[in-house]
Structures are given as structure tokens and as C-alpha cells.
Amino acid sequence: MKAEAIDDWQQKNERIAADLYEKGWSLTDRYLTEAFRKELLEEQRDLLHHGQFRHAGVGSGDSFAIKPEIRSDKVLWMDQQQLTPLQQRYWGLMAALQTAINQRCYLGLRSFEAHFAMYPPGSFYLRHLDQFQSVHYRKVTVILYLNETWEESDEGALRMYFPAENGSEEHLDVLPLGARLVVFLSGEIPHEVLPTNKGRISITGWFRDR
Template sequence: MTKFSEEQWIDWVDQLSQNDFVVIDDFLDKQLFESIRTYFLDRLEMDGFSDAAIGALNHKQLEKSIRGDKIYWLERKNDLEMESFFQLSDELIQQLNQLCYLSLSGCEFHLAHYPIGAFYKKHIDQFKGRSNRLISVIIYLNVGWKPGDGGELKIFKENGGELLVEPLAGRCVMFKSDTVPHEVMKTQVNRYSLTGWLLYQPSTLGYLLG
């Protein structure tokens, strides 16, 4: 499966290498976007989402003052409707391995629902003592987002600056999991995304922090 040209991949990887993050619009084509969004809404209607926690392993806890999203963990062998997305994630891993020599060998993804009023305070995705998360990936599934709706991703740059990323439909944000502090601003509408990590090795620790 080859969705993008070699030149596109090189440009995105260059941005990721230089800035520690990259924003890609229209990462999902219309058909894939609609299929993922439909699957998301089906799982939401079936009440398949759980409150997201913070911390890892025995330190996991619910803390609404830090994050208020609900998540549904995806498993490739069970969530067969998501296979086209997993094929795209395979291509992403292959390209990053070829261009960056990252030795990525797996991924973990979940669907994330931020209800009205939810947010996620400033944090870094990589845990102490768990270094297999290398690249964070967020793909937005909102339709008709407009200024004032909230739910933007705030990226804290190394030079002290900040970047506010609007959660536009089909937009993908990738960043280094261990070096990029970020937060999700309070949302005024239901906010949907597909979020996960590209791993140095497949996770054997179970699903920790979403």
C-alpha cells in the first residue's frame, strides 16, 4: 500500500527530524476518514469507551483535574474494520525506519473522545522506565470544527514558543514522544481523534496511559 509519494515522506520526515514534530493535512483520504469515523461513532454508541487514566502499571489512576477524555483501545486482530488504517500505520513505520533508522517494530492506538469541557493538561507521552514509545501520532476525526470550538493541541517548542494546532478533519500530528510537551485545550464540542504511538518494540506491559 503506497498512499504518498517518496518526496512527501521525505519532506515530512525532515520536518519531524528538525522540529521534533510535523503537522500533515489530509493524511486520511475521504473513504478512510469516513470508515474510521463511522467505526468511532459505532463504538461510542455501544458505550465501548472507558475513562482514561494517568500513570503506568500500579501507579495508574483516574484524575479528572488532569485529563477528561474517554478511550477505546484498538486491537488489530479484533477491530477488523480498522485494517485499512493499520495498513497505513505499517507504511508509516516502514518509511520512518527507512529514512530515520528508528527500528520501529510496532504500534498501539486508541480512539479518544473528549466530551464537552474535557481537556488534558501539559504532559509528555513517554513514561519514566518505559522508553519504547518513540513517535506520537494524533489524527483528528472532527467534522466542521471552527474557531471557538476549542480542543486544540498546544505544542511547547524547545525554544520556548508555542504552537496551537487546530483539530481539523483528517489532519495528522506526529511528534517525538520523549521530547515534546503538549496539552489538549478545553473543548467546547465533542472532540474525536485516533491517537497512538509507534514503538521501538511491541508493548508487553498492557495498555497504560492513553
């Protein structure tokens, strides 16, 4: 990579880490080049066509269950031991982001896990936190959208909830625009995926402290 390209990533990562420190979440558009986004999308479509995706579940360990009334997306976990060259590039970007977050936020992030996600038309994920009751090691959520195009009428926004000044709550809707990266504290920001009208494709990852 050219020196200025590395500077560019470094700057993006430092700003994301600063946002996370100051307000607990961050949004970056054009996190990836169009070429890289398209390659990741193609690879994900390929894996989908080969039937490798499974219905996602909720909870972990003994409490894991497939609950289509709570979430109806399909996922494919990446295997760190068997990453394709393209997935390695994504993993490398996330490693750099993890370093930037650790330097700024002292979260002690030590490992990363990620899955491809596909929300078929009509699917959703009801309001939740990304930390499970019994499992606290997910510290930071990072979602990268890969969609080719997205209009307001396609719906399927990520809705994040925040405490408002008067003790009530406000929310922010974020459309899953291609190459958009959303990062937030897994244990602090309740969120949901509103029903989508169109197939919705992303990679969701979590930085963990163990």
C-alpha cells in the same frame, strides 16, 4: 490501489519522516480522503454509542490511575488481533509510515499501539510528555483527527511547546481539523489538549521500539 495513489502516500510519509528528523514534529492536512475519514468517524461513533469507551488514565503498570483533574477524555484501545477491516486499513497506513520513519530517522521502531479518543465538551488533557517515567518505549506519537468540522471558537487545540532561542519557551496551537495528522517525538515535545467546547474525536497511536 492505483500506482499514483501509492506514490502519493509514499511522498507524504517521506516528508513526515524528514520533518521528524529535522525538527521533531510534522503536520499534514488531508492525510486521508474524506470518504475514509467519514468511515472511521462513523465506526468510532458506533463504538461510542455501544458504550465501549472508558475514562482514560495516566501512567502505566502499577502507577496507572484515572485522574480526571489531569485528563478527561474517553478512550477505546484497538486490539491488533481483532481489527475491523477499516481499522486494518488504518493500521496498514501506519505500518507504511513506520517504515518511512525508520528509513530516515533510525529510531528502531518495532511495534504500534493505538486508541480511539473522545473528548466530551469541557474536557482537556493537561501538559504532559507521552513517555512515562518508567516506560521509555514510546518513541513517536501520531494523532489523526476525524472531526467533521472545526472552528476556532470550538477551541480544543493541541498545544505543543518548543524551546525558544532566548532560553524561554514558545507554543503552537493546532486545531483538530478532520483528516489532519500530527506526528511528533513522544519523549521530546510537551503538549496538552486545551479545553474543548465540542465533542472532539481522534485516533492516537504510538510507534514503539520494543
